[in-house]
Amino acid sequence: MATNFARSVMMGPMTVIIAAFIAIAAAVAGFAVRFLRRDETFEGLIPGLLPAPGQQVARRHVRRGQQPPVAVRFNPPDGVRPGLAGVAIDGRVDPVELSATLIDLAQRGWLTLHPLAHSAGSKPYDWQLYAAPQPPNEPLSPTEEELLAAAFGAGPATTLSAFRREPGVKSASDTLLGEAADRRWLRHLSSASSWSITSVGPTMIVIGLAALFWFGAGFIGIGLAVGGATFWGLTRKLPEPLSAEGYAVRVQCEGFKQYLATAEAEQLKFEVGIDTFGRYLPYAMVFGVVDHWRTVFSEALRADPSGELDTFDWLVLGDALQTVMILDLFSADFGIFDSLTTEFADFADFSGLDGITEGIGDVFDGFDGGD
Numbered sequence: 001m002a003t004n005f006a007r008s009v010m011m012g013p014m015t016v017i018i019a020a021f022i023a024i025a026a027a028v029a030g031f032a033v034r035f036l037r038r039d040e041t042f043e044g045l046i047p048g049l050l051p052a053p054g055q056q057v058a059r060r061h062v063r064r065g066q067q068p069p070v071a072v073r074f075n076p077p078d079g080v081r082p083g084l085a086g087v088a089i090d091g092r093v094d095p096v097e098l099s100a101t102l103i104d105l106a107q108r109g110w111l112t113l114h115p116l117a118h119s120a121g122s123k124p125y126d127w128q129l130y131a132a133p134q135p136p137n138e139p140l141s142p143t144e145e146e147l148l149a150a151a152f153g154a155g156p157a158t159t160l161s162a163f164r165r166e167p168g169v170k171s172a173s174d175t176l177l178g179e180a181a182d183r184r185w186l187r188h189l190s191s192a193s194s195w196s197i198t199s200v201g202p203t204m205i206v207i208g209l210a211a212l213f214w215f216g217a218g219f220i221g222i223g224l225a226v227g228g229a230t231f232w233g234l235t236r237k238l239p240e241p242l243s244a245e246g247y248a249v250r251v252q253c254e255g256f257k258q259y260l261a262t263a264e265a266e267q268l269k270f271e272v273g274i275d276t277f278g279r280y281l282p283y284a285m286v287f288g289v290v291d292h293w294r295t296v297f298s299e300a301l302r303a304d305p306s307g308e309l310d311t312f313d314w315l316v317l318g319d320a321l322q323t324v325m326i327l328d329l330f331s332a333d334f335g336i337f338d339s340l341t342t343e344f345a346d347f348a349d350f351s352g353l354d355g356i357t358e359g360i361g362d363v364f365d366g367f368d369g370g371d
Contacts, residue, residue: 015219015220016219018219018220018223019219019220019222019223019224019226020223021223022220022223022224022227023223023226023227023230024227025227026204026226026227026228026230026231027227027230027231027234029231030230030231030233030234030235031234033234033235033238034234034235034238037187037238037240037241038061038062038063038241039061039062039063039187039241039242039243039246039247039250040059040060040061040062040187040241040242040243040244040247041059041060041061041062041244041247041248042057042058042059042244042247042248043057043058043059043060044057044058045057045248047069047070047247047248047251048070048071048248048251048252048255049248050245050248057244059244062247070251070254070255070258071255072255072258072259072262073252073255073256073258073259074256074259075256076253076256076280076283077249077252077253077256080249080252080253081101081104081141081144081282082097082100082101082103082104082282082283082285082286083097083098083100083101083104083143083176083286084176084179084180084183085253085256085283085286085287086100086286086287087176087177087179087180087185088180088185088242088246088249088250088253089250089253089254089257089286089287090239091186091239091240091241091242091246092177092239092240093173093174093176093177096285096286096288097173097176097286098147098169098172098173098176099285100282100283100285100286101143101144101147101172101176101282102147103281103282103285104282105144105147105148107278107279107281107282108136108138109132109135109136110131110132110135110136110144110148111129111130111131111132111148111151111152112129112130112132113127113128113129113130114127114128114129114130115127115128116128116159126159126160126161127159127160128157128158128159128160129151129152129157129158129159129160129163130156130157131148131151131152131156131157133156141179142175142178142179143172143175143176143179146168146171146172146175147168147169147172149168150163150166150167150168150169150172151163151166153166153168177240180240180246183245183246184243184245184246185242185243185245185246185249186240186241186242186243186246187240187241187242187243187246200228200231200232200235202228202232203228204224204225204227204228204231204232205224205225205228205229205232206228207224207228208220208221208222208223208224208225208226208227208228209221209225211224253287256283256287257283257287257289260280260283260284260287260289260292260293261287261289261292262292263296264296277293277296277297277300280293281293
């Protein structure tokens with residue numbers, strides 16, 4: 001009798017109201033979190049500019065994703081490597097940021113990449129990475145140090161498939177986000193607070209389902225589960241909000257992205273020279289404009305292939321190196337980008353690092369990739 005009475009209370013009109021209130025409150029809380037995690041910008045300054053040393057400038061919030069008019073920029077922001085440029089664009093670390101960092105290290109002379117044996121017309125099944133015997137005399141960022149240590153900690157050579165299983169690859173993604181925080185690009189970066197926000201939704205779902213199936217909580221259990229799913233959907237993929245400093249760098253990166261996405265072969269060849277294609281390649285990767293970059297490069301190289309392949313001396317293809325092999329390497333069917341990014345995405349999936357694989361499909365439209 002008591003059980004029937006309790007069950008009737010759990011399924012009564014008041015319970016429906018309580019369940020609806022829980023679900024609505026969870027949705028409101030989710031939107032509030034999204035609202036509070038907005039970017040900042042400097043009040044009264046041209047977007048992309050930083051205050052002069054000692055200058056006091058007010059800050060205001062802007063909606064996440066709001067894009068101000070940007071001026072085309074013909075080179076990367078000063079001191080901003082490709083991985084950090086990717087963080088400035090979207091406030092998070094995806095596999096493409098790590099693969100672009102590796103390519104950037106290669107073109108700067110820290111390592112070389114060798115495709116392993118493959119049948120004619122097919123992609124190599126793996127890539128061999130060799131540490132440079134005489135590396136450049138230049139400082140490395142913490143992320144770059146971790147990636148090189150992960151690759152060559154056990155010796156001067158490794159394969160890409162073995163590299164992806166190294167713990168240093170996972171920690172490098174955290175380090176890259178930490179570098180952005182050290183530059184004061186992020187409004188706040190606390191793994192504890194981020195974890196607590198993302199854990200609220202799943203916790204509510206578990207409690208709601210447990211209340212529904214084990215305790216007969218009826219509509220209250222449903223309300224908790226629905227509210228938890230709503231909150232989780234609204235908050236689980238939120239990027240880190242940018243500070244005004246970070247937002248200014250983002251605007252600069254957007255200007256450079258616009259240049260890479262719209263420049264034509266003759267324009268680039270005349271303005272910067274084909275040799276810069278190798279230096280700009282990692283930026284094209286993180287900006288998601290690698291298809292256009294490849295097309296422009298192919299056109300320029302076909303028009304004048306003589307003496308322009310030195311920029312890719314970090315790709316060791318043997319004595320039969322030909323222009324067509326370079327072009328094939330950067331094609332969608334035989335892409336080094338595909339191999340690199342898939343390896344990083346596979347590592348992220350293997351480790352259960354959902355956040356790292358977000359957006360990879362958008363960045364590499366037409367390539368293999370994870371979520």
